[in-house]
Amino acid sequence: MRASDENSVNITETPAPEAEHGLAAHLAAAGPPRPDGLGVADPDVYDVVNPGGRRPVLLLADHAGRAIPDGLGKLGLPESELARHIAYDPGVDAITRHMALALDAPAIIHRYSRLLIDPNRPLNDPTSICQISDGTIVPGNRALSMADRQARARTFFEPYHRAVAAAIDWMKGRTGPPAVVSVHSFSPVVRGRRRPWEIGVLWGDDARLPVPFMEKMRAEGLCVGDNEPYSGRNLHGYTMETHVLPFGYANILLELRQDEVADAASQDLWATRLEAALRPILEDLNKNG
Numbered sequence: 001m002r003a004s005d006e007n008s009v010n011i012t013e014t015p016a017p018e019a020e021h022g023l024a025a026h027l028a029a030a031g032p033p034r035p036d037g038l039g040v041a042d043p044d045v046y047d048v049v050n051p052g053g054r055r056p057v058l059l060l061a062d063h064a065g066r067a068i069p070d071g072l073g074k075l076g077l078p079e080s081e082l083a084r085h086i087a088y089d090p091g092v093d094a095i096t097r098h099m100a101l102a103l104d105a106p107a108i109i110h111r112y113s114r115l116l117i118d119p120n121r122p123l124n125d126p127t128s129i130c131q132i133s134d135g136t137i138v139p140g141n142r143a144l145s146m147a148d149r150q151a152r153a154r155t156f157f158e159p160y161h162r163a164v165a166a167a168i169d170w171m172k173g174r175t176g177p178p179a180v181v182s183v184h185s186f187s188p189v190v191r192g193r194r195r196p197w198e199i200g201v202l203w204g205d206d207a208r209l210p211v212p213f214m215e216k217m218r219a220e221g222l223c224v225g226d227n228e229p230y231s232g233r234n235l236h237g238y239t240m241e242t243h244v245l246p247f248g249y250a251n252i253l254l255e256l257r258q259d260e261v262a263d264a265a266s267q268d269l270w271a272t273r274l275e276a277a278l279r280p281i282l283e284d285l286n287k288n289g
């Protein structure tokens with residue numbers, strides 16, 4: 001929590017230790033966050049933030065992390081490449097953590113780089129383990145054997161998705177079917193073209209969160225991408241398509257332009273703005289069923 005959260009997090013001042021134990025225990029029972037293949041210095045595959053959160057909302061950050069295990073030699077890339085958007089979604093980690101506290105909701109945050117394996121692509125998708133990303137060749141992803149690919153999935157993909165499934169399962173039984181908020185960020189310029197939207201909202205046929213949320217963002221004078229810069233109707237992803245859409249949970253996928261969320265102050269500002277816009281919509285959703 002940061003000082004600027006003080007007004008928005010008073011709901012979390014009464015801890016819910018039983019609930020916290022409950023979600024943490026449920027996720028641990030679903031499978032270890034540290035599978036074989038990680039060294040002692042490597043982080044867990046995912047973090048669970050605010051597991052005692054009492055609002056029936058689950059925040060997800062598929063691409064927040066940029067860790068690469070020591071054993072994989074940075075995939076043959078220099079630090080300058082690993083700091084780029086090809087490795088992760090800049091800004092998302094801090095924003096999602098902040099929103100989880102402010103919304104009194106749990107978040108599951110992936111810690112590892114999408115260059116190892118993309119948690120938001122089906123395993124058989126050609127972009128699951130990229131050999132080239134935005135013009136950069138990834139030497140450590142060349143000529144992987146089937147066993148190598150399966151090991152990547154076992155280590156970095158499956159534990160995260162087991163945790164997401166287990167968290168939704170646990171929340172359904174306690175706080176009610178969760179609304180799911182997925183947080184991503186996008187590159188401001190692609191192939192020399194500047195993208196105008198400060199924020200994009202990706203959605204399919206469930207308007208409950210996206211439509212009122214976009215209205216609020218536009219009322220603040222922001223340029224909002226409605227299924228831009230990507231469309232939520234293509235179903236090319238994996239996380240929402242697997243855990244959320246088939247079950248009819250209210251959902252929204254946020255895409256923040258990376259130059260808008262490049263430092264701690266702007267990340268705080270966006271987290272506060274997103275939370276303030278989403279909270280009344282989520283409260284209405286709960287009231288109306």
Ligand SMILES: [Zn+2]
Nearest residue numbers: 063089184185
């Ligand atoms: Zn992303």
